[in-house]
Amino acid sequence: MALSELFLERIVLQEAIPQDRYYAGLPVVQHLQKAGALRFTRPVTFLVGENGAGKSTLLEAIAVKLGFNPEGGTVNFRFETAGTHADLHEFLGLGRGVRRPKDGFFLRAESFYNAASYLEELQKQDSRALDSYGGVSLHALSHGESFLALVENRFQRPGLYLLDEPEAALSPVRQMTLLCHMQRLAEGGSQLIVSTHSPILMSLPGAEVLELTQQGIRSVPYEQTEHFQVTRQFLQDPDRMHRLLGLGRFANDQKHDTMD
DSSP, X not given: OOGGGOSEEEEEEOSOOOTTSTXXXXXXXXXXHHHSEEEOOSSEEEEEESTTSSHHHHHHHHHHHHXXXXXXXXXXXXXXXXXXXXXXXXXXXXEEOSSOOSEEEEEEGGGHHHHHHHHHHHHHHOTTTTGGGTSSOGGGSOHHHHHHHHHHHHOOSSEEEEEESXXXXXXXXXXXXXXXXXXXXXXXXXXXXXXXXXXXXXXXXXXEEEEEETTEEEEEOGGGSHHHHHHHHHHHOHHXXXXXXXXXXXXXXXXXXXXX
């Protein structure tokens, strides 16, 4: 997919963000203040970084600017359980491509239960409301199963899909299932922007990984992300990592208590 074929090519900071905003000090916001824009160049873009880097705040701002419900769903979802989203979207402009998405969805892990409840209410008014979600109440499934049911059944047409930490409810095996769906969507003409901590997801071939740090935002191979490196180090030698974390002392204390 060429750059001109992307639904969303860039986000632009249209005016300076007041320093009294609580998110003004986030690394991603600081980067936007300096660079003025953030470009997307691939059908799938991963936003990665440490907690507090601003990944979810940025994704939320993009979603709200595009017209999605702040708590998740399509542009037609109309519900609010807590008006806690930031007003960062008010300072952003969107650089859209020549193509227009035929569909879209904002999957927000932390408030997905609320979105599923909203669908339950719609089902009471329209018996077909759940047809495009697998025909079964998402509350009747486990948290992880409901995530995959959404992606498998609802994410079909070429669209713009924003996913905020979709791995939250998924086992490693199910993350690989989601990985396959992401590939399917990208090959079918969709664009995905994903905030994640999962080294499994960010390994998607052909995707761009944007790492958010205090130094700014840079495009990196997923093997160079801290998520991948720390996970690999831990799995290669968990005992060493336990010792570095001081966990061995706890185990020894327990052993001595048992012997006494």
